[in-house]
Amino acid sequence: MNRFLGQLLLLIFLISIVGPFIWVLYTSFKSGANILASPWSLPTDVNQGFKNFSVAWGEGGFAKNFVNSLIVTVGTLVVLIPVGSMAAYVLAKYPFRGSKFILGGFMGGLMFPNFLVIVPLFLLVDKLGLLNSKIGLILVYVAYSLAFTVFVLHGFFQALPGELMEAARLDGCSDNATFWKVMLPLAKPGVLVVAIFNLIGLWNEYPLALVLANTPDFTTLPVGVANLTENQQYAGDWGALFAGIVIVMVPVMIVYLIFREQIQKTMLAGALKG
Amino acid sequence: MLKRRLFVLAYLSPAVLLYGLFVGVPLIQTFYYSMFRWKGLSKKMTFVGPKNLVTVAQDEVMHKAAINQLLLLVCGGLLLIGFSVAIAHALAQPTKLARTVQTVMLFPQVVSIVVVGIMWSFLFNPSFGISRTLGWPKLDNGVLGTAGWANAAVLLVFCWHAIGFYVMLFGAGIKNIDGEVLEAAELDGSGGWHRFQKITWPLLWSVKKVAVVYVVANVMGMFAIAKLLTKMGPDNSTQSLLTLVYQRGWDESQMGQAATLAVYGFIVAMALGGIATLVIGRNPEKSR
Numbered sequence: 001m002n003r004f005l006g007q008l009l010l011l012i013f014l015i016s017i018v019g020p021f022i023w024v025l026y027t028s029f030k031s032g033a034n035i036l037a038s039p040w041s042l043p044t045d046v047n048q049g050f051k052n053f054s055v056a057w058g059e060g061g062f063a064k065n066f067v068n069s070l071i072v073t074v075g076t077l078v079v080l081i082p083v084g085s086m087a088a089y090v091l092a093k094y095p096f097r098g099s100k101f102i103l104g105g106f107m108g109g110l111m112f113p114n115f116l117v118i119v120p121l122f123l124l125v126d127k128l129g130l131l132n133s134k135i136g137l138i139l140v141y142v143a144y145s146l147a148f149t150v151f152v153l154h155g156f157f158q159a160l161p162g163e164l165m166e167a168a169r170l171d172g173c174s175d176n177a178t179f180w181k182v183m184l185p186l187a188k189p190g191v192l193v194v195a196i197f198n199l200i201g202l203w204n205e206y207p208l209a210l211v212l213a214n215t216p217d218f219t220t221l222p223v224g225v226a227n228l229t230e231n232q233q234y235a236g237d238w239g240a241l242f243a244g245i246v247i248v249m250v251p252v253m254i255v256y257l258i259f260r261e262q263i264q265k266t267m268l269a270g271a272l273k274g
Numbered sequence: 275m276l277k278r279r280l281f282v283l284a285y286l287s288p289a290v291l292l293y294g295l296f297v298g299v300p301l302i303q304t305f306y307y308s309m310f311r312w313k314g315l316s317k318k319m320t321f322v323g324p325k326n327l328v329t330v331a332q333d334e335v336m337h338k339a340a341i342n343q344l345l346l347l348v349c350g351g352l353l354l355i356g357f358s359v360a361i362a363h364a365l366a367q368p369t370k371l372a373r374t375v376q377t378v379m380l381f382p383q384v385v386s387i388v389v390v391g392i393m394w395s396f397l398f399n400p401s402f403g404i405s406r407t408l409g410w411p412k413l414d415n416g417v418l419g420t421a422g423w424a425n426a427a428v429l430l431v432f433c434w435h436a437i438g439f440y441v442m443l444f445g446a447g448i449k450n451i452d453g454e455v456l457e458a459a460e461l462d463g464s465g466g467w468h469r470f471q472k473i474t475w476p477l478l479w480s481v482k483k484v485a486v487v488y489v490v491a492n493v494m495g496m497f498a499i500a501k502l503l504t505k506m507g508p509d510n511s512t513q514s515l516l517t518l519v520y521q522r523g524w525d526e527s528q529m530g531q532a533a534t535l536a537v538y539g540f541i542v543a544m545a546l547g548g549i550a551t552l553v554i555g556r557n558p559e560k561s562r
Contacts, residue, residue: 003367005364006363006364006367007364007367007369007371009360009361009364010361010364010365010369010371010372010375011371013361013375013379014371014374014375014378016434017375017378017379017381017382017434017438018378018381020393020394020397021381021385021393023397024393024396035402036401036402039402039403039406039407040407083288083289083292084289086285086286086288086289087285087286087288087289087290089285090281090282090285090286091286094278094281094282096282102286102290105293105298106289106293109293109297111543111547112494112539112540112543113491113494113495113497113516113539113543114297115495115497115516115519115520116304116516116519116536116539116540116543117297117300117301117303117304117536118519118520118523118532118536119300119303119304119307119519119523119529119532119533119536120299120300120301120303120304120306120307120533121296121300122523123303123307123529124295124296124299124300124303139292139296140296142292143292143293143295143296143297144296144297146289146292146293146297147293147297150289175277175278175281176281179285200384203386204384204385204386204387204388205386206386206387206388206497206498207497207498207516207520210520211520211524221386222386222388222389223388225388225389225392226388226391226392226498226501226502229392229395229502230502230505238396238402241392242396245389245392245393248385248386248388248389249385249386249389252384252385252386253381253384253385256380256381256384257377260377260380263380263384264380264442267439267442268442268443268446271439271443271484271488272443272446272480272481272484
């Protein structure tokens with residue numbers, strides 16, 4: 001491609017990607033009236049920004065939603081990572097009759113949008129008395145994150161040489177100790193990447209949380225901000241709404257920028273392998 | 275030996291039980307529940323057999339949703355693949371601009387899709403959004419409140435959200451093409467568009483296949499954009515499968531119909547997967 005045209009294309013692409021984000025970021029420092037009067041102008045009064053964020057954080061319910069999101073995300077990871085890596089390890093290193101079938105079952109979960117099973121899932125969670133609870137959402141999130149987690153970690157464990165396990169065994173390690181002391185530490189890069197991926201996905205998750213935990217005490221950030229916009233409760237206070245969006249998006253953007261290379265590499269590897 | 279079996283069982287069972295209970299069982303139950311008529315959480319379920327399948331198949335809103343998803347699949351797929359191939363080509367030049375683009379291009383994908391939907395609903399807001407400033411298009415109900423325009427907005431936001439991944443995918447594909455092959459083509463007088471058409475595009479076979487599978491998955495998973503950007507409106511004109519499942523089940527308490535829609539969803543997902551594999555065909559490198 002013509003070099004100049006290529007660079008021009010990149011420039012347009014760059015502006016169209018970052019533009020909306022930058023606009024939302026600085027608009028969160030403007031008052032509702034100011035947004036309506038001159039939507040593209042830069043903020044003039046920094047105090048207005050503090051006001052917007054404190055309204056969103058307090059009256060908007062973002063403080064509570066933030067804590068809920070944090071508990072649900074971290075809680076899910078704490079259960080998911082050991083459960084997922086143990087299963088992936090056994091499936092990769094202790095093949096038995098039916099282990100391929102089980103792996104296939106996990107991979108099958110990647111083939112369809114999980115919201116399709118929402119009707120029975122909703123009834124099940126309700127029957128267990130876990131509707132509108134953090135535990136319920138955590139258990140469902142663990143289950144729905146297992147497919148991807150087992151899929152990626154299975155690959156990592158398979159790539160580790162079996163001789164290491166033999167050596168550990170000759171040194172008197174039990175199967176259990178071999179996993180925790182030798183194999184899991186070796187798979188750490190994979191575990192880290194899987195954890196970051198899930199962290200981002202869980203922090204952002206919307207449809208399941210919308211159905212399974214949608215009372216004010218249990219809403220996560222995405223559900224909270226969506227409800228706020230949909231109810232038009234804050235229709236007058238556009239500034240606070242923009243601030244709310246910033247609260248939801250900035251944490252993941254920071255995590256993404258820190259781990260960008262690993263994230264991109266894993267996304268590609270996952271896509272090209274599957 | 276028994277000890278090892280117990281070890282395997284202990285390691286595998288938490289994952290299998292959780293996955294089976296919350297994913298496997300509901301998956302099968304979806305088909306079962308699709309055969310009942312019942313409202314929300316009430317205990318009264320009436321067995322109606324395959325009647326729901328007929329009702330849903332004749333539902334005009336479902337037709338709208340299906341047409342929307344199909345249009346999104348075709349238009350979105352073409353736009354995404356076309357643009358991302360072009361951008362990936364431009365990115366092959368290691369300039370500072372290219373590095374910046376590579377850093378930020380996944381932003382729309384890593385922030386919550388809820389944020390994406392709301393952000394663009396602001397950009398399209400008739401009282402302070404883009405169209406007010408441009409004075410175009412002049413519509414009584416704004417871009418998002420006018421059928422056709424709203425669909426175009428959904429298409430745009432859908433592509434904007436997803437494109438970074440496809441750029442990355444085709445970038446990797448282009449990188450993997452043997453430089454010598456391209457040089458040889460250059461020496462034979464094949465350059466520019468001709469070389470792209472005859473050499474690069476066919477050699478991108480494996481990534482094209484992945485791209486099509488992901489487009490299908492992206493389109494089938496459409497939920498938050500339709501719900502938050504256009505509220506599936508105006509008059510259901512931006513309805514999609516999953517939002518309709520939600521609407522029937524939770525806004526209208528027609529759980530049986532919601533499950534039936536999901537059954538159709540499974541069938542379509544499997545069929546599209548099959549068609550995608552057929553359309554892409556076999557690896558041209560292997561067939562030789």
